[in-house]
Amino acid sequence: MTQELAEILAPYKGRRGSLIPILQAVQAKLGYLPEEAVVQIARFLGTPESEIYGVLTFYAQFRTSPVGRNLVTVCRGTACHVQGGARILAEVERRLGIKEAETSPDMEYSLETVACLGCCALAPTMVINTEVHGQMTTKKVAELFSKTKGEGQG
Amino acid sequence: MKHVEDSTHINSRGTVFVCGGTGCISSKSDQVRAGLDGEITRLGLAKAFEVKFTGCHGFCQQGPIVHLEPEGILYTHVRPEDVREIAESHLRDGKPVERLFYRDQVTGAPIPYHRDIEFYEKQQRVVLHNCGNIDPEDIDDYSASGGYESMRKALLEMTPEQVIEEIKHSGLRGRGGAGFPTGLKWEFCRKAPGQEKYMVCNADEGDPGAFMDRSILEADPHSVIEGMTIAAYAIGATTGYIYARAEYPLAIRRLRIALSQAQQHGLLGHSILGSGFDFEVEIKEGAGAFVCGEETALMASIEGKRGMPRPRPPFPAQSGLWGKPTNINNVKTLATIPVIISLGAEAFARIGTAESKGTAIFALTGKVANDGLVEVPMGTTLRTIIYEIGGGIPDGKRFKAVQTGGPSGGCLPAELLDLPVDYETLTQAGSIMGSGGMIVVDEDTCIVDFARFFLTFTQAESCGKCAPCRVGTRKMLDILERITRGGGQEGDIDKLQQLAETVRDGSLCALGGTAPNPVLTTLRYFRSEYEEHIRNQRCPALVCKDLVSYYILPDRCQGCMICLRNCPVGAIRGDKRLIHVIDQSKCTHCGTCLDVCPPKFGAVTKVSGEEIEVPHDPIPVSPSK
Numbered sequence: 001m002t003q004e005l006a007e008i009l010a011p012y013k014g015r016r017g018s019l020i021p022i023l024q025a026v027q028a029k030l031g032y033l034p035e036e037a038v039v040q041i042a043r044f045l046g047t048p049e050s051e052i053y054g055v056l057t058f059y060a061q062f063r064t065s066p067v068g069r070n071l072v073t074v075c076r077g078t079a080c081h082v083q084g085g086a087r088i089l090a091e092v093e094r095r096l097g098i099k100e101a102e103t104s105p106d107m108e109y110s111l112e113t114v115a116c117l118g119c120c121a122l123a124p125t126m127v128i129n130t131e132v133h134g135q136m137t138t139k140k141v142a143e144l145f146s147k148t149k150g151e152g153q154g
Numbered sequence: 155m156k157h158v159e160d161s162t163h164i165n166s167r168g169t170v171f172v173c174g175g176t177g178c179i180s181s182k183s184d185q186v187r188a189g190l191d192g193e194i195t196r197l198g199l200a201k202a203f204e205v206k207f208t209g210c211h212g213f214c215q216q217g218p219i220v221h222l223e224p225e226g227i228l229y230t231h232v233r234p235e236d237v238r239e240i241a242e243s244h245l246r247d248g249k250p251v252e253r254l255f256y257r258d259q260v261t262g263a264p265i266p267y268h269r270d271i272e273f274y275e276k277q278q279r280v281v282l283h284n285c286g287n288i289d290p291e292d293i294d295d296y297s298a299s300g301g302y303e304s305m306r307k308a309l310l311e312m313t314p315e316q317v318i319e320e321i322k323h324s325g326l327r328g329r330g331g332a333g334f335p336t337g338l339k340w341e342f343c344r345k346a347p348g349q350e351k352y353m354v355c356n357a358d359e360g361d362p363g364a365f366m367d368r369s370i371l372e373a374d375p376h377s378v379i380e381g382m383t384i385a386a387y388a389i390g391a392t393t394g395y396i397y398a399r400a401e402y403p404l405a406i407r408r409l410r411i412a413l414s415q416a417q418q419h420g421l422l423g424h425s426i427l428g429s430g431f432d433f434e435v436e437i438k439e440g441a442g443a444f445v446c447g448e449e450t451a452l453m454a455s456i457e458g459k460r461g462m463p464r465p466r467p468p469f470p471a472q473s474g475l476w477g478k479p480t481n482i483n484n485v486k487t488l489a490t491i492p493v494i495i496s497l498g499a500e501a502f503a504r505i506g507t508a509e510s511k512g513t514a515i516f517a518l519t520g521k522v523a524n525d526g527l528v529e530v531p532m533g534t535t536l537r538t539i540i541y542e543i544g545g546g547i548p549d550g551k552r553f554k555a556v557q558t559g560g561p562s563g564g565c566l567p568a569e570l571l572d573l574p575v576d577y578e579t580l581t582q583a584g585s586i587m588g589s590g591g592m593i594v595v596d597e598d599t600c601i602v603d604f605a606r607f608f609l610t611f612t613q614a615e616s617c618g619k620c621a622p623c624r625v626g627t628r629k630m631l632d633i634l635e636r637i638t639r640g641g642g643q644e645g646d647i648d649k650l651q652q653l654a655e656t657v658r659d660g661s662l663c664a665l666g667g668t669a670p671n672p673v674l675t676t677l678r679y680f681r682s683e684y685e686e687h688i689r690n691q692r693c694p695a696l697v698c699k700d701l702v703s704y705y706i707l708p709d710r711c712q713g714c715m716i717c718l719r720n721c722p723v724g725a726i727r728g729d730k731r732l733i734h735v736i737d738q739s740k741c742t743h744c745g746t747c748l749d750v751c752p753p754k755f756g757a758v759t760k761v762s763g764e765e766i767e768v769p770h771d772p773i774p775v776s777p778s779k
């Protein structure tokens with residue numbers, strides 16, 4: 001991993017304001033920010049680890065624990081709220097047996113929420129991995145999860 | 155809607171435009187495009203037609219959208235299965251496919267041409283003129299519609315001071331929320347001492363429920379780059395940053411493509427167009443913090459720190475990024491710049507009202523027939539936007555309120571529908587123009603729950619630096635949550651009012667300063683709904699879960715067992731041909747029974763503040779049924 005990380009970090013050498021892009025790049029590669037990575041980033045930037053944690057805990061995007069094979073993100077923005085987004089989230093939680101910000105014990109699913117996907121005209125919306133699903137209903141949730149289940153990275 | 159037809163580029167072929175915005179792609183427009191390409195080849199029509207991807211039209215709910223130019227025919231909800239018919243009937247035989255036309259929301263009549271659809275007809279697309287009409291990934295398309303001409307004019311024919319004068323003269327005010335005069339802001343930065351200056355585009359679009367900036371970035375990224383370059387020239391900046399919301403991957407991808415094309419064409423980089431002016435742009439992805447839309451927090455975030463606001467002065471124009479003079483503008487503000495330079499300040503200033511010049515761009519969503527992106531002259535009434543462009547409230551429901559400005563804005567009632575939208579009028583009414591979010595709600599939205607929703611958001615997003623914002627929003631939220639759970643007390647309304655004023659007046663940045671707006675406006679315009687919750691534990695909109703109950707009507711229930719099988723907590727008793735009964739002590743008010751009861755029976759009902767007489771135990775369905 002150290003080698004892999006070193007490769008991610010190399011292009012940022014000597015560049016100002018690169019902590020957040022570095023954290024983004026590392027998370028994009030590893031799915032989360034493990035402690036060892038933070039240690040190495042701290043060394044690379046010559047910044048105390050505490051400062052790095054200060055930054056990464058400030059931003060909703062960063063995770064410090066691994067994410068499941070499928071990442072499900074439900075929108076809780078205003079347009080989605082008005083169109084019944086809370087019911088969609090509740091139904092996804094019920095289907096997956098996990099709550100928001102949790103990962104299933106078999107590492108199959110992680111569930112997160114997002115402030116808005118910018119597809120508000122298709123509210124309520126959710127994303128499975130990278131695919132956006134609009135005009136969701138509890139019935140569509142049921143269909144999606146009987147399909148996705150067991151497919152792994154889908 | 156197309157302006158300039160470049161013969162080398164478009165020639166006499168027809169163009170089939172397929173929307174490639176995030177919304178339409180999520181409904182498989184990429185497959186539609188591939189299908190059309192294949193069909194055109196198969197039918198040997200490649201000489202007559204070409205297929206192009208466009209960015210978001212802002213009519214996402216009708217997507218995927220396909221339109222044909224120069225004819226102007228628009229198809230809605232196009233599925234991959236429809237492609238063959240479009241190709242054979244329309245492209246080959248010249249017979250448009252009527253079943254895919256947009257249908258009038260009231261009469262249901264098919265409307266073939268986009269110019270006749272009310273949603274477009276009532277708009278004045280000045281800034282959005284390219285959205286949906288060019289391929290955002292092709293710089294030649296942008297140039298063919300007059301793109302980069304304004305930049306050429308500014309950089310080669312005008313001094314920076316003249317550019318600033320022109321923008322001041324146009325009356326343009328910032329579209330990011332506060333409405334500060336753009337020309338003046340540029341002038342401060344231009345006059346600030348220092349060699350090194352920065353130009354930042356705020357593409358954080360934090361308002362949940364708004365997508366104006368995303369649409370522009372996806373549909374017309376070059377217009378933002380052009381506006382930004384002109385701004386940089388005016389203030390004297392050689393480095394620019396676009397701070398873009400990470401949740402918008404497609405917008406970011408299109409921006410990257412546009413930046414590299416501009417670079418290749420000598421429209422960015424060293425001595426742009428031989429003018430001697432250098433400008434480089436870098437994209438910074440946000441990391442999911444609403445407060446980072448605030449200028450000083452945004453700069454802290456670009457510097458790689460926690461995105462916390464700091465007191466002003468010093469203003470960014472004096473001491474911004476890395477202590478250097480910095481100018482920050484919103485995406486829409488920047489996309490308007492090339493329009494002003496090309497139309498001329500005077501022509502631009504003729505659009506709109508005395509104090510609010512130009513057009514306003516809204517993301518109209520919620521309970522309206524036509525959701526989408528709307529551009530209208532400033533001063534247009536809320537009624538025109540919601541009823542004429544938006545097509546009114548669907549399903550025969552009643553309009554209840556419209557929220558502008560998102561979590562920082564306010565909620566306006568039906569009595570104010572004739573207000574013109576401009577900065578001052580909306581502020582007087584207790585709301586704000588904001589960045590362009592406009593959410594319509596009908597009788598099915600509970601106003602107290604709506605206020606609670608916004609407070610949940612701002613409370614979670616408060617950076618925690620100042621106590622009134624950090625603690626005050628928490629206390630307000632506690633009260634709102636209590637009221638929606640049926641624990642409201644006399645005096646809660648006064649307490650909310652006092653807390654709201656404390657938070658508003660004691661916060662450092664506008665997040666705290668405006669967070670109470672949703673509460674203040676709903677207290678002002680919908681007080682009786684709060685009182686119903688507090689005094690009678692009743693939610694008139696039947697939304698607050700703890701205040702509603704579900705009942706199965708004995709004269710409707712057929713004993714079909716569908717609800718019984720679907721109830722997640724087993725709160726329903728009954729059997730075949732026995733009238734089902736909900737055990738109120740077990741019911742979690744999830745509403746599943748109401749959803750699954752076949753509409754022809756309609757046996758489940760939801761009430762608040764009343765009890766319905768039903769049998770205690772399941773009894774046989776009356777034999778006459």
Ligand SMILES: Cc1cc2nc3c(=O)[nH]c(=O)nc-3n(C[C@H](O)[C@H](O)[C@H](O)COP(=O)(O)O)c2cc1C
Pocket residue numbers: 327328329330331332333334336339356357358359360361444445446447448449482483484485487488589663664665
């Ligand atoms: C909490 C908060 C969030 C904001 N979010 C945004 C945003 O997402 N996009 C934006 O353009 N402006 C946002 N603003 C306004 C900006 O601070 C700033 O006024 C604007 O970018 C200036 O550009 P303009 O002069 O072109 O309007 C926000 C302000 C606050 C206080």
Ligand code: SF4
Pocket residue numbers: 445462463615616617618619620621623624661662663664665666667
């Ligand atoms: S008002 Fe709120 S968000 Fe703004 S600086 Fe203070 S605590 Fe942070």
Ligand code: FES
Pocket residue numbers: 075076077078079080081115116117118119120121123124125362363364
């Ligand atoms: S509010 Fe859900 S996508 Fe915008």
